[in-house]
Amino acid sequence: MGPELHLQMIAHRTTELRREADDYRRAREAEEDTKSHSPERRRRSLFGKLIPA
Incomplete structure (x- = not known):
């Protein structure tokens, strides 16, 4: 195999x-x-703000 082809x-x-890699x-x-943007995540953060730990 020639160097150009390689x-x-x-x-x-x-x-x-x-x-x-770009597609992945x-x-x-x-x-x-x-x-x-899932509703579950928003609910958890909302309850976290309303109910202090």
Whole structure:
């Protein structure tokens, strides 16, 4: 395998891995955002403010 071909393969794989990492990060952020807007979380924080510990 020539060095040029090897370099192209490395560049292509790097691009694929970065794309996968971005997709994973976006999915994780969307999941966290969904959880932060869930009604259960809001109820707990509301009761925490109304009923002092």
